[in-house]
Amino acid sequence: MKTGKWKLILGLIVVAGFAGPGQNAVAGVQARTLSFTIHVRNDAGVDPKTLRVAETVTSRIFQKAGVAIHWVDLPLASEDSHTASLDQPSFGLSQIQVNLLPREMSDRMSISAGVTGLAPGAGPDRQLAYVFYERVEGLAQRETQREFAALEVSRGIMAPPATVGQILGEVIAHEIGHILLNLAAHTQTGIMRGYWDLHDLSDIAQDCLGFTKQQGEVIQAEVARRVRQQDVPEVAVGSETTVAIEQAR
Numbered sequence: 663m664k665t666g667k668w669k670l671i672l673g674l675i676v677v678a679g680f681a682g683p684g685q686n687a688v689a690g691v692q693a694r695t696l697s698f699t700i701h702v703r704n705d706a707g708v709d710p711k712t713l714r715v716a717e718t719v720t721s722r723i724f725q726k727a728g729v730a731i732h733w734v735d736l737p738l739a740s741e742d743s744h745t746a747s748l749d750q751p752s753f754g755l756s757q758i759q760v761n762l763l764p765r766e767m768s769d770r771m772s773i774s775a776g777v778t779g780l781a782p783g784a785g786p787d788r789q790l791a792y793v794f795y796e797r798v799e800g801l802a803q804r805e806t807q808r809e810f811a812a813l814e815v816s817r818g819i820m821a822p823p824a825t826v827g828q829i830l831g832e833v834i835a836h837e838i839g840h841i842l843l844n845l846a847a848h849t850q851t852g853i854m855r856g857y858w859d860l861h862d863l864s865d866i867a868q869d870c871l872g873f874t875k876q877q878g879e880v881i882q883a884e885v886a887r888r889v890r891q892q893d894v895p896e897v898a899v900g901s902e903t904t905v906a907i908e909q910a911r
Contacts, residue, residue: 696885697730699757700838705739706762706795712827713762719831720838722869723853727878729885751789755888758841760791760834768794778833781840786884788844791837798833801863802826824867832866842884843877852877 700720704713721731736759751759773780778797781788802825832853839854840846848856853871855862865871873881 695730696728696882696889697732697756698885698888699732699734699753700834701734701736701751701753701757701759703736703739703759703761705767706764706793708762708795708830712825712830715825715827716830716834719828719869720835723832723835723872724838724881727873728882753789755787755789755891756885758789758791758838760793760837762793762795765794765796767792768797779837781837783841784846786844786887788841791834791841793830793833793837795830798830799826801829801858824863828866828869829863832871835872839873839877839881842881844884 700717702713702717708716717731717733721733724731751757768777773794776797777794778801779791779793781791783790802823836853843854845854848854852874854873854877858866862871
């Protein structure tokens with residue numbers, strides 16, 4: 663669901679979603695491993711252990727899609743500039759910035775309940791994503807965990823529930839997926855679903871929620887393009903992801 667200033671021209675964005683270079687574009691950079699860099703600004707104060715788990719999960723998801731990730735920690739925003747900005751980062755296209763924001767920022771930005779992150783903008787050169795950490799924590803609350811445990815018993819699966827770190831890693835991957843797939847809308851299944859239910863949380867706990875083969879091919883081509891065209895910035899506006907827990911029937 664889109665709210666306020668994030669409600670933007672989705673039709674054109676979706677049409678452009680899978681347009682881009684084909685496999686020859688990837689071949690030019692396949693001599694070295696396809697990779698991109700994620701700069702993380704941890705304004706939400708996520709503890710280092712949880713953040714490292716999240717980064718490992720995100721890296722594994724993209725590794726399965728055929729690309730590697732390098733991680734860089736950014737300094738925190740100063741108190742007098744602690745607002746979310748739509749400005750594109752100043753580094754090259756093969757680098758993406760993820761801001762982990764606290765509750766006051768989601769309140770200030772009037773983000774709908776259940777929305778865990780957004781990738782503002784449209785067009786192929788976006789580099790910025792936001793994750794609202796308290797919303798991620800909400801998916802791992804005790805109530806959710808009890809529902810999860812009941813579902814797993816009914817499915818005959820003996821597995822621990824998804825941790826905050828695992829869910830955070832999947833949300834980061836989802837938002838970057840919007841950017842690299844140039845996709846504003848959500849898919850019916852998989853990591854790019856708009857609403858994650860208990861079955862999706864089960865897949866997250868078992869490291870089974872990721873990109874499809876086709877999405878992986880698009881991601882590879884897009885990373886290859888960004889590596890070649892790092893100095894072509896383009897400002898754009900609007901996409902978000904909504905994640906909600908649906909009651910197991």
